[in-house]
Amino acid sequence: MQNPQLDSDGNLRHLLSIEGLPKRILNQILDTAESFVGVAEREVKKVPLLRGKTVCNLFFENSTRTRTTFEIAAKRLSADVISLNVNTSSQSKGETILDTVDNLIAMHADMFVIRHAQSGAAHLIAKHVPPHIHVINAGDGRHSHPTQGLLDVFTIRKFKPEMHNLRVAIIGDVLHSRVARSEIHALTTLGVPEVRVIAPKTLLPSQVEKLGVHVYHDMREGLKNVDVVMMLRLQNERMNGALLPSAQEYFKTYGLTQEKLALAKPDAIVMHPGPMNRGVEIDSSVADGKQSVILPQVTYGIAIRMAVMAILAGGQPAQQAPASEGDQ
Amino acid sequence: MTDKNRPMTELQSAQLPNAEHLLQALAKALQPLLKKNTALVGIHSGGVWLMERLLTLLEPAITANAIEHGTLDVSFYRDDYAKRGLKIETHPSQIPFDVENKHIILIDDVFYTGRTTRAAMNELFDYGRPASISLAALVNRGGRELPIAPQIVAAEIPLHASQHLQLIKLANDELALALTPNHNSTRT
Numbered sequence: 463m464q465n466p467q468l469d470s471d472g473n474l475r476h477l478l479s480i481e482g483l484p485k486r487i488l489n490q491i492l493d494t495a496e497s498f499v500g501v502a503e504r505e506v507k508k509v510p511l512l513r514g515k516t517v518c519n520l521f522f523e524n525s526t527r528t529r530t531t532f533e534i535a536a537k538r539l540s541a542d543v544i545s546l547n548v549n550t551s552s553q554s555k556g557e558t559i560l561d562t563v564d565n566l567i568a569m570h571a572d573m574f575v576i577r578h579a580q581s582g583a584a585h586l587i588a589k590h591v592p593p594h595i596h597v598i599n600a601g602d603g604r605h606s607h608p609t610q611g612l613l614d615v616f617t618i619r620k621f622k623p624e625m626h627n628l629r630v631a632i633i634g635d636v637l638h639s640r641v642a643r644s645e646i647h648a649l650t651t652l653g654v655p656e657v658r659v660i661a662p663k664t665l666l667p668s669q670v671e672k673l674g675v676h677v678y679h680d681m682r683e684g685l686k687n688v689d690v691v692m693m694l695r696l697q698n699e700r701m702n703g704a705l706l707p708s709a710q711e712y713f714k715t716y717g718l719t720q721e722k723l724a725l726a727k728p729d730a731i732v733m734h735p736g737p738m739n740r741g742v743e744i745d746s747s748v749a750d751g752k753q754s755v756i757l758p759q760v761t762y763g764i765a766i767r768m769a770v771m772a773i774l775a776g777g778q779p780a781q782q783a784p785a786s787e788g789d790q
Numbered sequence: 791m792t793d794k795n796r797p798m799t800e801l802q803s804a805q806l807p808n809a810e811h812l813l814q815a816l817a818k819a820l821q822p823l824l825k826k827n828t829a830l831v832g833i834h835s836g837g838v839w840l841m842e843r844l845l846t847l848l849e850p851a852i853t854a855n856a857i858e859h860g861t862l863d864v865s866f867y868r869d870d871y872a873k874r875g876l877k878i879e880t881h882p883s884q885i886p887f888d889v890e891n892k893h894i895i896l897i898d899d900v901f902y903t904g905r906t907t908r909a910a911m912n913e914l915f916d917y918g919r920p921a922s923i924s925l926a927a928l929v930n931r932g933g934r935e936l937p938i939a940p941q942i943v944a945a946e947i948p949l950h951a952s953q954h955l956q957l958i959k960l961a962n963d964e965l966a967l968a969l970t971p972n973h974n975s976t977r978t
Binding site for chain 2: 473494497499500501504505509
């Protein structure tokens with residue numbers, strides 16, 4: 463089956479999920495993001511790559527951070543950006559998702575960033591749009607959140623460059639988390655040898671082992687000797703009750719405290735995709751502690767989103783003879 | 791093609807001058823320009839190799855005048871991005887000094903159309919407002935398409951558009967010039 467994310471030459475055309483992306487593309491995105499990190503530290507925090515292009519943020523589900531970072535990323539690439547919160551626009555009048563997209567294409571949008579509560583929404587739009595338009599999935603239901611997965615592995619690479627030597631633990635509500643899925647695919651594709659998931663049975667998808675992870679139900683056991691602790695948000699709004707006794711009970715068993723963190727390697731880093739439920743999955747002293755890289759994650763998220771947009775909008779990447787490209 | 795002296799026949803690699811000799815000539819020509827408040831900026835990749843060598847060759851003058859240096863990867867400023875996309879490999883630009891009011895000498899390996907230089911100038915201005923910018927290139931191969939020319943050049947080697955001249959680094963770290971057929975229809 464043809465991968466809808468790649469064109470016939472194997473170049474990235476849409477970013478819909480990390481699953482199915484070759485290591486070559488993941489590394490291309492991470493390496494390009496490396497170059498964008500410095501742009502934010504300059505006097506003029508902009509490069510002219512996407513000048514004249516229009517990026518359309520279509521958010522059918524709320525997310526302040528993701529929308530803001532996509533918006534900043536597009537603006538730093540000199541694109542024009544429109545952000546639509548669709549629950550406040552025509553959709554509430556009954557327009558279908560594809561009609562909304564068609565109308566924006568008629569207004570000459572060049573790229574769509576889609577967030578939707580339904581898994582597969584971005585795929586649906588990617589299949590629908592003409593070839594010159596690119597789609598980025600900014601989170602669809604329980605399925606995938608590829609830029610979050612990418613910014614997480616980028617953050618890990620920044621702090622722990624030896625990916626081939628790492629033990630990573632992902633802790634919390636894996637069942638409802640598109641972030642966890644994206645992280646697991648990114649980590650295993652990039653060759654991280656040991657990925658653990660730590661969660662109660664009720665918050666793990668069935669057959670999660672098939673993703674190549676080690677499953678732990680005891681957090682203390684699972685944290686032993688890990689280099690990276692990736693917390694997940696307890697997805698209150700997705701929970702239909704009955705999966706957990708109470709938030710307090712959850713914190714006692716699966717909340718990250720200084721005392722539990724001490725079981726990991728002394729230089730382990732702590733990550734969280736936000737927004738945090740302090741005192742539910744993570745203790746404030748850990749979230750604000752010196753092992754926390756939660757705010758760098760946000761900063762790197764902009765560089766990752768810039769890299770993805772720059773790679774997508776560039777049309778055909780150079781088919782040049784290696785190293786002979788344009789140094790003149 | 792604007793150059794009158796464009797050759798009719800193609801040059802062979804063996805006919806190219808020795809890049810190490812050209813580097814010495816470039817260093818000599820640069821020496822008088824190294825004054826206080828000057829900075830060197832190499833353009834990836836060949837220009838950065840050259841700059842690293844120049845920093846060693848000109849060490850006394852560099853230290854005496856406290857000359858700073860940086861590197862640019864102009865990928866995000868190229869005018870052919872829409873056609874050719876992003877290079878697979880990009881390097882972070884590193885300008886660890888204040889560009890404001892500096893006399894900047896850009897260093898590139900081969901000067902051709904002038905489009906790389908234009909991109910480099912645009913990027914530099916995003917760091918601040920330099921007092922001046924000049925360009926030093928190892929080779930001017932002819933064929934410029936913009937009102938931009940190198941101020942310091944070690945060799946003029948007019949080349950046919952079908953040929954692609956690049957600086958390469960040999961296994962022993964010496965620099966050399968190499969000719970390859972130009973596969974790209976777009977000129978850079």
